[in-house]
Amino acid sequence: MLDRFLFKQIDNSALIVFRIIFGLLCFLESVGAIFTGWIKRTLIDPQFTFNFIGFDFLQPLPGNWMYVYYAVMGFFGILIMVGYKYRISMISFTIMWSCTYLMQKSSYNNHYYLLMLLSAIMVFLPANRYASIDAKNNPKIKEIAMPSWVKWVFVLQLFILYTYASIAKIFPDWIDLTVPKLLMANKANYPIIGGLLQHKFIVVLIAYGGILYDGLVIPLLLYKPTRKYIFLISIFFHLFNSIVFQVGIFPYLALAFSLFFFEPEKIKNLFLKKKPLYTKNEVFTKNYKPILVAVGVVYFTIQIALPLRQHFFKDNVLWTEEGHRLSWRMMLRSKSGRTSYKVVDKASNTTEVINMSDYLTKKQIRTASCKPDVIWQFAQHLKKTYAKKGKDVKVFVDAKISVNGRPYQRLIDKNTDLASVPWYWAKHNDWILPSQLDK
Numbered sequence: 001m002l003d004r005f006l007f008k009q010i011d012n013s014a015l016i017v018f019r020i021i022f023g024l025l026c027f028l029e030s031v032g033a034i035f036t037g038w039i040k041r042t043l044i045d046p047q048f049t050f051n052f053i054g055f056d057f058l059q060p061l062p063g064n065w066m067y068v069y070y071a072v073m074g075f076f077g078i079l080i081m082v083g084y085k086y087r088i089s090m091i092s093f094t095i096m097w098s099c100t101y102l103m104q105k106s107s108y109n110n111h112y113y114l115l116m117l118l119s120a121i122m123v124f125l126p127a128n129r130y131a132s133i134d135a136k137n138n139p140k141i142k143e144i145a146m147p148s149w150v151k152w153v154f155v156l157q158l159f160i161l162y163t164y165a166s167i168a169k170i171f172p173d174w175i176d177l178t179v180p181k182l183l184m185a186n187k188a189n190y191p192i193i194g195g196l197l198q199h200k201f202i203v204v205l206i207a208y209g210g211i212l213y214d215g216l217v218i219p220l221l222l223y224k225p226t227r228k229y230i231f232l233i234s235i236f237f238h239l240f241n242s243i244v245f246q247v248g249i250f251p252y253l254a255l256a257f258s259l260f261f262f263e264p265e266k267i268k269n270l271f272l273k274k275k276p277l278y279t280k281n282e283v284f285t286k287n288y289k290p291i292l293v294a295v296g297v298v299y300f301t302i303q304i305a306l307p308l309r310q311h312f313f314k315d316n317v318l319w320t321e322e323g324h325r326l327s328w329r330m331m332l333r334s335k336s337g338r339t340s341y342k343v344v345d346k347a348s349n350t351t352e353v354i355n356m357s358d359y360l361t362k363k364q365i366r367t368a369s370c371k372p373d374v375i376w377q378f379a380q381h382l383k384k385t386y387a388k389k390g391k392d393v394k395v396f397v398d399a400k401i402s403v404n405g406r407p408y409q410r411l412i413d414k415n416t417d418l419a420s421v422p423w424y425w426a427k428h429n430d431w432i433l434p435s436q437l438d439k
């Protein structure tokens with residue numbers, strides 16, 4: 001039973017077309033970061049970046065070298081698309097993209113995380129066995145079929161993503177339309193559609209349509225009678241997200257996943273007319289089965305567990321941010337902060353109030369005003385900066401934040417020296433004061 005589920009041979013048209021689209025999107029994401037100014041704003045202009053804690057060794061290249069870095073990533077995207085030296089190109093892109101993801105979080109995006117996961121998965125897939133330069137140069141690798149586990153890896157990954165995204169929206173601030181209203185209020189200045197987006201019908205559609213779509217899209221794509229209807233809804237849903245929320249390549253990547261749900265014959269006839277259609281349904285159990293099963297169980301257990309970790313931290317994740325990242329919590333909160341940093345010299349006991357703009361960009365200031373882990377990192381950075389001047393200092397933070405339009409409330413214990421406390425990954429950091437969000 002397991003052998004048939006994992007190793008039944010199916011037509012590989014979906015994977016081949018997905019590789020081409022995936023490589024193109026990797027290229028567009030990379031060069032888009034150059035031409036939209038994202039690299040300059042995020043990796044060049046800042047004096048330092050707020051990397052994921054524990055990855056301090058990952059820092060942007062000096063000067064303008066990050067432009068070259070992203071250009072090289074874009075080049076690997078092209079190589080993936082055409083299927084040239086596929087494995088090397090895929091590994092190289094995965095490593096480079098993962099490094100850029102982990103070296104900064106001021107522009108954190110769940111879709112960047114998804115691209116990192118997908119890139120790592122694609123390394124191990126036989127995606128260059130047809131319509132590739134590799135297959136042309138080495139006809140021995142040419143195949144028209146693939147084991148069925150390849151399809152189910154994508155399906156399960158997407159099911160986890162969308163299910164958690166749906167469940168995360170079932171909380172008071174989303175259900176009572178507070179968050180959707182805030183999201184649309186920020187789009188009021190859009191030409192033509194800005195006014196329409198403020199209409200209550202649109203807000204309700206975003207709120208409840210989002211829950212239903214995320215929760216049902218994968219089951220409805222798997223069920224043949226509803227497949228084409230949910231696909232049409234998906235086109236509208238993702239194009240809407242692309243236009244309104246401007247989330248890069250994700251809407252188009254999400255639509256590309258639909259390839260794995262339609263009949264192979266349709267995919268072949270639409271995109272690969274000259275390719276033979278595989279119809280034999282043979283089962284070839286591979287000798288890597290124990291490794292595949294073990295790795296699959298570990299990987300998907302982690303994917304299921306990571307979004308659940310927020311429930312093991314004290315207080316509300318909207319307030320503490322502990323367990324927020326890597327959890328498919330998308331567009332669920334709007335935060336603003338009134339935050340000041342005070343440095344106290346231990347030797348002279350003199351106090352200096354920090355001008356945040358001397359150290360941070362405007363975007364970084366917003367992040368370092370309301371997110372506890374970033375506040376802690378900035379305190380650590382200030383300690384190191386003053387240490388270079390020969391001073392041993394304490395860093396105190398007075399932060400008041402508003403979550404989803406609520407009254408401002410103090411976030412940080414202003415009497416705690418954040419320069420001297422560690423950051424805890426696996427338990428609540430007690431210098432984050434209790435919230436009133438659940439009252």
